[in-house]
Amino acid sequence: MAIYSSLFDLVSLLLFFSSLFVLVRLWRISKTRNQNKRLPPGPWRLPFIGSLHHLIGGELPHRTLKNLAQKYGPLMYLQLGQVPTIIISSPRIAKEVLKTHDLAFANRPQLTSSTIIFYNNIDMVFSQYGDYWRQMRKICIVELLSSKMVKSFSGIREKELSSLISSIRSMTEVNITEKIFMFTNSVTCRSAFGKICKDRGEFRTLLKEVLLLAGGFFVADLFPCWKLLHNLSGMESRLVNAHRKVDEIMENIINEHIANRAAGNKRNGEFGDEDLVDVFLRIKEKDQLHFPITNGHIKAMLFDIFLGGTETSSTVLIWALAELMKNPNVMAKAQSEVRQVFKGKKIYDEEDNIVEKLSYLKLVIMETLRLHTPAPLMGPRECREETNIAGYNIPNKTKVLVNAWALARDVESWNDPESFIPERFYNSSIDFMGNYFEYIPFGTGRRICPGIQFGLANIGVPLAQLLYNFEWKLPYGINPQDLDMTETHGLTGAKQNDLYLVATYREIF
Numbered sequence: 001m002a003i004y005s006s007l008f009d010l011v012s013l014l015l016f017f018s019s020l021f022v023l024v025r026l027w028r029i030s031k032t033r034n035q036n037k038r039l040p041p042g043p044w045r046l047p048f049i050g051s052l053h054h055l056i057g058g059e060l061p062h063r064t065l066k067n068l069a070q071k072y073g074p075l076m077y078l079q080l081g082q083v084p085t086i087i088i089s090s091p092r093i094a095k096e097v098l099k100t101h102d103l104a105f106a107n108r109p110q111l112t113s114s115t116i117i118f119y120n121n122i123d124m125v126f127s128q129y130g131d132y133w134r135q136m137r138k139i140c141i142v143e144l145l146s147s148k149m150v151k152s153f154s155g156i157r158e159k160e161l162s163s164l165i166s167s168i169r170s171m172t173e174v175n176i177t178e179k180i181f182m183f184t185n186s187v188t189c190r191s192a193f194g195k196i197c198k199d200r201g202e203f204r205t206l207l208k209e210v211l212l213l214a215g216g217f218f219v220a221d222l223f224p225c226w227k228l229l230h231n232l233s234g235m236e237s238r239l240v241n242a243h244r245k246v247d248e249i250m251e252n253i254i255n256e257h258i259a260n261r262a263a264g265n266k267r268n269g270e271f272g273d274e275d276l277v278d279v280f281l282r283i284k285e286k287d288q289l290h291f292p293i294t295n296g297h298i299k300a301m302l303f304d305i306f307l308g309g310t311e312t313s314s315t316v317l318i319w320a321l322a323e324l325m326k327n328p329n330v331m332a333k334a335q336s337e338v339r340q341v342f343k344g345k346k347i348y349d350e351e352d353n354i355v356e357k358l359s360y361l362k363l364v365i366m367e368t369l370r371l372h373t374p375a376p377l378m379g380p381r382e383c384r385e386e387t388n389i390a391g392y393n394i395p396n397k398t399k400v401l402v403n404a405w406a407l408a409r410d411v412e413s414w415n416d417p418e419s420f421i422p423e424r425f426y427n428s429s430i431d432f433m434g435n436y437f438e439y440i441p442f443g444t445g446r447r448i449c450p451g452i453q454f455g456l457a458n459i460g461v462p463l464a465q466l467l468y469n470f471e472w473k474l475p476y477g478i479n480p481q482d483l484d485m486t487e488t489h490g491l492t493g494a495k496q497n498d499l500y501l502v503a504t505y506r507e508i509f
C-alpha cells in the first residue's frame with residue numbers, strides 16, 4: 001500500500017511539474033506573441049479622437065510630430081481619429097520601413113480629397129500597388145517623364161523664362177512668389193496641353209483652388225465609419241465643385257486633341273512635338289496597355305503632373321531665393337559662379353548644357369531641398385500586410401507618415417542642421433535618389449518620384465538665369481536676418497508669405 005501511495009505521490013508530483021512546465025511555456029509563448037503584437041509607443045489617447053489632441057495647436061504637423069518623436073521615439077504610434085498611424089522620424093527606421101520592407105509599405109491611403117481629384121484614385125500617386133500602378137508607372141518613366149520628353153520641352157522653358165525675365169525687368173519691387181508660380185504652371189500647362197491650352201489663366205486659378213482645398217483637413221479621412229459627420233465643413237462639396245470646373249476644361253482639351261488626331265494632326269505640341277495628351281492618345285490608339293484607357297485615366301494622370309510639376313518646383317525655387325537673400329555670402333558665391341560660367345551670354349540655350357558646370361548652384365539646390373523639403377511628410381504610405389518593425393507590430397492598413405523634414409534635420413546625420421550651408425554637400429556622396437535615408441526629398445524605393453528630371457529642369461536653369469540677369473535686394477527696411485521664413489500649412493511646405501524682392505537688371509554686353 002505504502003508503495004502504491006508513494007507511486008501515486010510521484011505521479012502526482014510529475015503531473016504537477018509537467019503542468020507547471022506546460023503553463024510556463026504557454027505563458028512564455030503568449031508573452032512573446034504579445035510582444036510581437038506590441039504597437040510602437042506613442043502619446044496617450046482619448047476616446048473617440050484618439051491622439052488628435054496632440055496635433056492641435058499652432059505648430060505645423062511635421063514640427064509637432066518631430067517634437068513628439070523626441071519623447072516617444074523614432075517609430076511612434078498615433079490613433080488619428082479612427083485611423084491607426086505610425087510616424088517615422090529617424091533614418092534607421094526609415095530604412096527598415098522603406099527599404100527592407102518596401103513591398104509591405106508600397107500602398108497609399110485612399111483619401112477623400114484624392115478620391116475626388118483623381119477620379120477614384122486611378123492616377124499614379126494614389127493608385128494601390130499592383131498591376132495597374134505598375135503599368136501607369138511604366139508609361140511615366142518610359143514616355144511622359146522620360147529624359148527625351150523633358151528635353152523636348154526645353155523650348156517651352158526657354159520661352160517662359162525669357163518672358164519671366166522681361167516681366168521682372170519692367171518692375172521695381174517684384175512679388176517673386178507669384179511670378180515663379182506662374183512660370184512653373186505655364187511650363188507644365190504648355191508641356192501637357194501644347195497649343196491647346198486656351199483658358200490658361202482660368203485653369204491656373206481653378207487648379208490653385210483645388211490644391212488649396214485638397215491640402216485641407218477632411219473629417220471623413222479621420223472618421224471613415226461615421227458617415228453622418230462627413231462634409232460637416234462643406235469642404236467636400238466645395239472641392240467637388242472646383243474639380244468639376246477643372247474637369248470640364250481638361251475634357252474639352254482632350255476632345256480637341258482627339259478631333260485633331262482624327263484630322264491627321266498627331267503632334268499638338270508647341271514646337272511640332274507631341275504634348276503629353278498626344279502621348280496618352282497614341283498609347284490608347286495602339287492598345288499598348290492591359291486595360292482600356294479612358295479620358296478619366298488621362299485626366300487623373302494629368303492632375304498628378306500638375307500637382308507634381310507646379311507646386312513642388314516653385315516651392316523649391318522660392319525657398320532657394322529666400323535663403324540666398326538671407327545668406328548674402330552664399331548669394332555672392334553662387335552669382336559669381338553663374339556669371340563666370342555664362343560669360344556675357346545674352347541668350348541661354350539649354351542645349352549648351354552649361355548648367356552642368358554650375359557645381360556650387362547644384363549644392364545650393366541640394367541644401368534647399370534638405371532644409372525646405374517640398375513634401376515634409378513625404379507621400380503618405382499604407383501598410384499592405386501585418387509587419388514587424390524594430391520589434392513592434394504594424395497592423396495591416398496602418399497609415400505611414402515618414403517625416404522627411406525631421407530626417408533632414410537629424411542631429412546624428414547632420415552638423416548644424418538648422419543652418420543653410422550648401423558646402424555640406426561638397427565632396428559628399430549623398431544624392432537624392434533615395435539611397436540615403438537622412439535625405440529623401442523625392443521619396444525612395446518603388447514609389448520614388450518619377451518626375452525628378454522634369455522638376456529639376458524647372459529649378460536649375462531658371463535659378464541660374466535669375467542670378468545671372470539681376471542684382472537682388474530686400475525691400476527697404478528689411479534686413480537679411482529679419483526675412484520671414486515661415487512655412488504654410490498644406491501639402492508642400494511652401495513659404496507662407498509671398499517673397500517680395502527688388503530686382504535691378506544687369507545690362508550684358
Ligand code: HEM
Pocket residue numbers: 124125126137145304305306308309310312313316374375378379380440441442443444445446447448449450451452454455456
Ligand atoms: C522638386 C520637385 C519634386 C519633389 C520634391 C517631389 C517629391 C515627391 C515625393 C516625396 C513623392 C513620394 C515618393 C514616395 O512615396 O516614396 C513623389 C511622388 C510622385 N511624384 Fe514627385 N516631386 C517633385 C516633382 C515632380 C514632378 C515634376 C512630377 C511630374 C511631372 C512628379 C510626379 C510624381 C508622381 C506621379 C509621384 C507618385 C509616384 C508613385 O506613387 O509611384 N513629381 N514626389
